[in-house]
Amino acid sequence: MTTAVSAGSYKAEALHSGLKVLELGTLNKVPESQVWNDEEGNNYKGQALEDIGAELLPLIDLAKADAPKLVEQSCKRGVFRITNHGIPLAVLRNMESASVDLFSLPTEQKMKGARAPDSFTGYGIFPISSHLQKHLWSESFTVFGSPLRHARQIWPQSQEHSKFCDVVEEYKQKMRELALRLWSLILETLCINNDDIEWAGPNRDFEGFDGVLNLNFYPLCPEPERAMGLAPHTDSSLITLVHQNDANGLQLFVKGTGWVPVPAMPDALIVFVGDLLQIMSNGLYRSRIHQAVVNHSQHRYSFAYIAGPPRTAQIGPHPKIVGPYNPPLYPTMTWSEYLGIKAKLINDTLSSIELVKSENDSAEMEIKEP
Secondary structure (H helix, E strand, C coil): CCCCCHHHCCCCCCCCCCCCCCCCCHHCCHHHHCCCCCCCCCCCCCCCHHHHCCCCCCECCCCCCCCCHHHHHHHHHCCCEECCCCHHHHHHHHHHHHHHHCCCCCHHHHHHECCCCCCCCCCEEEHHHECCCCCCEEEEECCCCCHHHHHHHHCCCCHHHHHHHHHHHHHHHHHHHHHHHHHHHHHHCCCCCHHCCCCCCCCCCCCEEEEEEEEEEECCCCHHHHCCCEECCCCCCCEEEEEEECCCCCCEECCCCCCEECCCCCCCCEECHHHHHHHHHHCCCCCEEEECCCCCCCEEEEEEEEECCCCCCCCCCCCCECCEEEEECCCCCCCHHHHHHHHHHHHHHHHHCCCCCCCCHHHHCCCCCC
16 A cells, blocks of 8 residues: 655644544544544555665664764655664653653643643643644653743742653753764764854754753553554754654654554664755755554654754755756755744645755665665
8 A cells, every 4th residue: 555645635724723632542432533544544454664774774883883874875765773873771761651641640630731822842742733633542742942830830849840840851961962973973974064064053063953852742642553652754953863662653754664663772863864954964964754643552652852953053064065967856945934834834845845856766765775
């Protein structure tokens, strides 16, 4: 079964006039408002990843000498896994435990830390939800800057908010360090150095390198084949680092195959190429479309560190990449401007802003050996 993935099939006027979170764990049937069908995204039970081949999702040991070459090859496909990433296992486990504590709270208590209508930080549903025809079977807590204000609202009468914030801040710091390490490696593969990046800062150390942390919760679902955890999408970042517990749910879209399940590998991290990196590399590196499905036997938690430039930095095809025989495929804009466009066009954004039609469609990119 092959599904062409675009925004057109599930983009709609916002259904959420206000924040609404169902108590999903209490339901014994998926309500009609959350039933997804094949035209809106699907739960394709495809081949196991091992049967597809390691070229789809390579496992890269960052401590080995061949890591830069493998990262370069993998960025052309949009996704890879990493080991020896330097994040202590205790930091990963603490984040998992803190998220279980958070999402296990009664909905009424979690809603005290709900994100405001004009903000994307705090507790609630995925921001993309307001542009979908159906609700998602998931909850999220988004951290941009400090989590303290929302944590205090959720735990006003105890020190639990302090414990939660300590875990989140340590996790964010470690992920930022790793994201910067990968970013330097990616620039090296493009033959670009820090001095070639205008927003690298006065010390050329990317002090303004930005990061948003999404804590994602996918509760047990009584009818997982009818629901969707997270709709098909690409990330709007430079790169996104994903950690998940041992529950399966992540799927990648592969042209000619459909949705391919990614078996959970809790101690390895998944790296997604984001839309901004596709723009900056002038289409050499490609963002990969993916989705998250749910199950009826195990809660799933995932943690996405979405890394990018300062919101006001201008991002476009880099001058070292474009030339007379390789014209710019995309315009230059800020991350904030790009997010504004993507909020309306979803997965049609990159193709809609193309200056010159590229050979590949990032949503349906074939897996090819470099």
